[in-house]
Amino acid sequence: MPESRVPARPRERLAPLDAIPACAVCGGDRYRHQDVLWQGLVDEWALLPDEVAYVNRQQGTVCERCGCNIRSIALGKALCIAFGREGTLDAMLDAPPAIRLLEVNEAGTLHWRLGRLSGHVFGSYPDVDLQAMAFDDASFDAVVHSDTLEHVPDPQLALAETLRVLRPGGAAIFTVPIVMGRMSVLRTGLGPSYHGDPSQAGADLIVHTEFGADTWAMVLQAGFTRCEMVAFDYPAGIAIIARR
Incomplete structure (x- = not known):
């Protein structure tokens, strides 16, 4: 048998809950967890057990102090990095930068929290x-969204459009x-996959793209000059800073 040229998907191991770093939003250091994935979505995305574990962690592990899940904490960390601030997002918003931000x-x-910014547009x-x-x-210094781009039919076009509305130096x-161990997959021609109960979900919740390890390339292909992958409790929490 010839050797397979398809690389094995790496096993990603999670640290115990008590080893997660302090929350980048509020500074809390205690977390609780509840699984959120359902078997239908696991099957549609063909997730391996390790992948199920870190996606569950991403969405279902929350800071006991502020209630933010790992996904939101990673985004909060990325916001601080994008605007050159040390410490937590809450600390940054106590003395907020003078920016116009589209959420x-x-x-x-x-x-x-983002609504505390005087230049916040939602x-x-x-x-939108x-x-x-x-x-x-x-029009904006920053455009922010969370787990939205996978529901857009053409994410490459959406990224290019985001670049258009950003000011020079914006992000x-x-x-x-x-899914860290594979390339992005377009769900064109596959059965509909939803984040949420399909019986209660609209067309805007259909998943068009399963993002993978090449997500950074899509950002640069859209015209951004720099793509930063920000990790919090890797591999569960990953946020992206795309700089114009």
Whole structure:
């Protein structure tokens, strides 16, 4: 038998809950966990057991102090890095930067925090269509969204459109669910996959892209000059800073 040229998907091991770093949003150091994935989605995405574990951690492990899950904490860490601030997101917002920030969809438990910014603009998807936004060129210093891009039919177009509305030096700060050990998969021609109960979900919750290890390349292909992958409790928490 010839040797397979398909690389094995690496096993990703999670640290115990008491070894997770202090929360990048509030500084808390105690976490609780509840699994959130259901078997139908596991089967649709063909997730291996280790992948199930870290996606469950990403969505279902929360800081006991502020209630943010690992996904939101990673995004909070990325926001601090993007604006050159040390410490927690809450500390940054006590003396907030003077920026104009577009938040598309509620960025989890960060939504009310981002609302403290005087230049905060909010819009739900698809009311704000990431593929064709009704904003002028160079309108924002930052565009933020969390686990939204996988529901956009053409994420490459959405990233390019995000670049258009960013001012020079601006950044898109976002999360997408990433399966680390494989390349991104377009679900074109596959059965519909939803995040949430399909009987109660609209078309805007259909998953069009399963993001993988090449997510960074999609960012650069859209025209961004720099892509930073920010880890919190890797591999569960990954956020992306895409700089114009």
